[in-house]
Amino acid sequence: MAEQAPEILATESAEALVQEGHGAEVQHVEPELWGLAPFQVVSVAMAVFLLIAIFGAKVHKSIGGGLDNKIAAIKQQLDEAKALRAEAETLRDEYAAKIAGAEKDAEAMLANAQHEADAILAKAESDSKAMVERRKRMAEDKIAAAEREAIEDVRNRAVSAATAASRKLIADKHDAAADKALADKVIADI
Template sequence: MANVSPPEVLATETPEATVEIDAGAGKHIEPELWGLAPFQVVSIAMLVLLLFAIFGAKVHKTIAGGLDGKIAAIKEQLEEAKQLRAEAQALRKEYADKIAGAEKDAEAMLVNAQHEADAILEKAEADSKAMVERRKRMAEDKIAAAEREAVQDVRNRAVSAATGASRKLIAERHDAEADRALADKVIAGI
């Protein structure tokens, strides 16, 4: 072990501001901040932290009050949402009941319409039967009238033919002399 030299320490500050501590074999230079030793810097930092904790409690209270206000607003919104949900469920139930009632009404109307349609169909069948009967009677009456007319026409033609034939026969068989005798006989009978 020859000549051992102590390690060189680089100081960031001027050598007048450093405190030297004898640590045995070598010299140790302790760091400083604004001319304060590390324990002094830690003490000041703790003092500032305690002051902030004491006087900053108002800030915590303000923050806590704001959070409490937001919590209360959220609770109020949740209550309002619960009320809206209850109202929505009530409306849903009401409309479900209305739909069920409407379906029952629709079924009743359908049954009613079916009964009315059956009644109208029965009436239409009865009316059509009555109309067929009336038309049948009218046709029979027309046929009977046509038969009577034809019979009357045949009679009229027969009378005309008989009259014509009797005139012809009378004209052929009766002469003026027979007419006088016949006229005298009728006058005598009066």
């Protein structure tokens, strides 16, 4: 093969044309985009980038403002959560104190109830002893009254029996004349 030209953007079809004798040299073709050379495309891209950077700063500011607002809302929510947590801890401590106080109150109530129960039991025992004593006294009084009544009844029966016996004796041993002499003697003594 003959001496080859440097291949910058050479293609097979260009080499074929050179070998057939259509041209002595390969022409270099630059790439294009919409009819612009690469340096022009880069210049236009930089201009668009600068325009976006300058005028897009407003978009950046609005995005930054939105993020700042979101950050502020999150901070506010965190502050509210901290306040709620502090309030919850305060309530927890308050209820823990109430529970401890309630337990102490329950213990005090239990001790007081035990003391009252002991006092009621002691009073019931003393009342029952007093009632037993009263009933015993009442029974003794009834027995004594029954004894007195029995003694009185025996006396009355004895008196009645003695009276009846003396009447019978007097009636048997005294006649009407002896009664008259006795009555006269009693009247005379008066």
